[in-house]
Amino acid sequence: MSAEADQVAEAVAAELRLMEPSVRTSRASARELLDPEFVEVGASGRRWTYEEMLAALPELDGGTEDGPRYEPSAMTGTVLAPGLVHLTYETVIDGLRARRSSLWRRDGDGGGWRMYYHQATPVPPGTE
Incomplete structure (x- = not known):
């Protein structure tokens, strides 16, 4: 795997961890995964x-083991610069x-990945 592919894979793994009720x-x-x-x-x-x-x-959606959980799909990533990855998905x-x-x-200490920015846009029912 290339260095860029490694960075994307690490960011994807961190994104998925942030969806786990035990982390939420x-x-x-959560502090380990969110940038200050x-x-x-x-x-x-x-x-x-x-x-x-x-x-x-x-208290937000996805925070309980027995409640609704996030189901991610079509996750892709791009390295924008060394140590900066942009992920998109649904x-x-x-x-x-x-x-x-x-x-x-x-x-900054060469440690783990932290989410710096996130945006969610609702998809109206019936939209492809």
């Missing part, structure tokens, strides 16, 4: 900051579809 309900685990400068524009149009997301994540949760875009950057 653990502030410590994190911003999200959610499917509702709400803008989330790092602290707001860490506080709300356990999810379905509880019958609702969204197109998603995430920017992941490697921790």
